[in-house]
Amino acid sequence: MANYSTSSPSSQSSKLLFRQLFEKESSTYTYLLADLSHPDKPALLVDPVDKTVDRDLSVVKDLGLKLIYAINTHIHADHVTGTGLLKGKVPGVKSIISKASNSKADLFVDHGDKIHIGNLFLEVRATPGHTLGCVTYVTGDGPDQPQPRMAFTGDALLIRGCGRTDFQGGSSSQLYKSVHSQIFSLPKDTFIYPAHDYRGFTVSTVGEEMLYNPRLTKDEVIIWHLNLPYPKLIDVAVPANMVCGLQDVSKDPAKPLSA
């Protein structure tokens, strides 16, 4: 299991700073996490959007944080990731995505890997089904980690819904299995923070979704057809996101997390 960290953890407990940020054109949530117990206040952004990179960086600056990682839950089809822009604006920021996404980034993660910022860490859980390379990032388990835990589910699990499965290698039966084995197996008070919401929801819990999610509460695998139009930006977003956003990262090739 790879274990990646840029700053040495101390014996101190972590102190989480958490912000949920919203991009309204694609209804995308970006999440900012930092460890205030560490002198550097190291931070990461989950699923940044190109259009709101400057807004996100203004929060990072105002709060005196040091951005270390820009990480994606999957290759987004509806917006261009902000990771490439962030790398250009903040020297030293590393982009992270799953190895299974087959795309470019500085570091790749696999199921079971841990991403550390200071004394905090995120556990990587493979949750394919919306796309082949989808992962859920879950805050660490342990006495020095925030409780209840928090799961950043990307488009695998939305609040009272889930990601569509009609392109990018999607499979509703695989998504059903991923959600049940990797997300519904977490403690019931685990917070669910998705990559999108189209109805104004901001947060849910594992227990709530196990009871009320209409697509995922059946006893057996169901195949659903959402009949949604393709995302407007799909032809721009997917090729751009395969190379970490609009920036050309070919001169700085990706390395496995364990390298």
Ligand SMILES: N[C@@H](CCC(=O)N[C@@H](CSS)C(=O)NCC(=O)O)C(=O)O
């Ligand atoms: N209308 C939007 C795209 C909406 C959409 O398809 N959302 C995806 C997540 S982004 S890949 C999805 O899985 N939706 C599930 C649902 O139930 O809405 C646009 O044109 O960008």
Ligand SMILES: [Fe+2]
């Ligand atoms: Fe998606």
